[in-house]
């Protein structure tokens with residue numbers, strides 16, 4: 270397995286007025302192609318910050334970021350959009366679909382950004398919506414879709430540019446458990462079959478079974494060994510989740 | 520795929536209607552005010568522009584058509600004998616009093632020209648011939664002023680400055696900028712109708728130059744020969760007259776200010792609605808940025824919205840303006856929209872809408888794509 274995305278010694282300090290907040294205090298981690306990594310930790314621990322830095326949306330205060338073998342830490346602000354466009358697909362808790370565009374057009378927009386011409390974008394967008402089981406919703410507006418459907422459109426959109434890395438911040442938090450599972454299965458299949466790296470932030474223990482690896486973060490630091498949520502609460506010995514072989518879900 | 524700009528623009532129909540109203544309102548306001556300005560401006564120099572003359576010899580210091588001062592007719596011969604001048608005529612433009620059949624009096628401007636020449640006479644004749652003015656005591660008036668002057672029929676006899684005058688023809692669309700109508704008559708009659716003018720005097724001398732003559736050179740030669748006069752080319756006299764009425768009297772300034780206000784109101788309304796639309800879609804623009812769209816891509820979306828608003832607003836605004844202009848032609852005001860102005864209006868509308876979107880573009884530049892992860 271080759272490394273898709275890696276950060277090394279990354280720190281992030283938010284300078285908010287007089288008080289500076291250190292959100293990340295030296296984080297080193299890597300996620301490989303074909304891997305689903307869960308980023309877990311208490312509120313305010315720096316998960317979103319880390320995800321934003323990996324996604325080249327935020328620049329670290331110090332440290333290195335490597336995306337698909339390319340060191341992007343030294344890139345200027347103006348060059349980062351191109352890295353995002355080429356390598357990274359984002360999925361958001363709030364879906365962030367364009368309400369004035371249909372499901373199909375939301376996906377096409379992403380292709381348009383990449384410079385795919387309209388005719389091709391149309392057929393690609395149909396394929397992508399087919400792949401997430403929304404063949405019939407091509408012409409529906411986001412307002413007429415359920416939460417789960419919206420998130421699947423968002424996934425189709427994130428995949429439109431065929432990125433190597435998918436970053437998702439609490440993608441299932443706004444969904445019922447059934448929709449959440451559907452979304453997770455799509456992401457896992459993507460990692461398995463298409464060898465993509467998937468990093469997702471979650472608070473939801475029910476997603477543990479979909480993970481190849483769990484990265485725990487607290488106070489801006491990665492915990493040395495992955496500890497399941499229950500273990501921290503009960504204080505019991507932590508089972509080694511890194512060796513978990515997730516069972517395919519039917 | 521329908522573009523994002525298009526969808527954003529039309530998604531909220533009410534907001535789009537407001538944007539459109541702003542653009543249309545501004546366009547109609549500007550067209551009407553500028554059209555009035557152009558209409559007034561051309562009206563002030565109407566007779567000069569239709570005079571067929573090349574050069575005007577006026578008493579020293581005269582700046583505009585309606586305020587000529589008598590000069591000796593001897594200057595006519597000095598003008599005629601200047602090499603390069605092929606024809607010169609005396610020309611009277613003079614305020615006078617017109618007595619309506621009911622006894623009421625109106626101010627008029629008597630224009631006396633030589634009916635044997637093609638210089639300085641009436642045009643757009645609807646009834647009668649210029650030659651009819653060779654008969655004694657005959658005048659032409661414009662149809663537009665018939666009521667004002669109390670004229671009910673052709674051949675009617677009225678009094679101008681105490682002298683008999685018979686209406687032998689009508690023109691259409693020859694309006695004067697002041698409230699005093701033009702009365703076309705022969706130079707001879709005008710000596711009676713125009714007040715305070717002696718037989719051996721004229722107000723203007725109009726001259727025709729030989730074909731291909733250098734007017735600037737002719738002007739210099741005339742200045743050297745004829746004393747105590749100013750020499751204008753027809754274009755110069757026209758401009759000088761327009762300048763006087765539109766700028767010196769302030770009549771034009773008010774109209775221009777109104778046009779400017781139309782522009783400002785338009786920019787503000789359009790800016791406000793485009794800005795509101797942008798604010799509505801801020802999260803989406805943030806998402807676009809997160810997805811890797813460069814700022815330029817988002818600017819294009821916003822500018823496209825502005826251009827679409829401009830095009831639709833222009834079409835509707837011009838249609839309404841055309842109706843307003845049509846209506847105005849029946850009334851006293853002459854709103855004019857020559858085609859270069861219509862073209863310029865399109866440019867102005869585009870500039871207005873794009874200018875109005877600059878605030879939005881500035882706003883978008885400041886969007887932090889990290890916002891997309893915030894609830």
Ligand SMILES: Nc1ncnc2c1ncn2[C@@H]1O[C@H](COP(=O)(O)OP(=O)(O)OP(=O)(O)O)[C@@H](O)[C@H]1O
Pocket residue numbers: 283284285290291292310311312313314315316317318319
């Ligand atoms: N833009 C910002 N300016 C200042 N401080 C910030 C900013 N964003 C985050 N922080 C602070 O940085 C720390 C980490 O925030 P972050 O959003 O990464 O946490 P998180 O793990 O995603 O939390 P949650 O689970 O609640 O989403 C917090 O203390 C937060 O208050």
Ligand SMILES: [Mg+2]
Pocket residue numbers: 316317318438
């Ligand atoms: Mg977070």
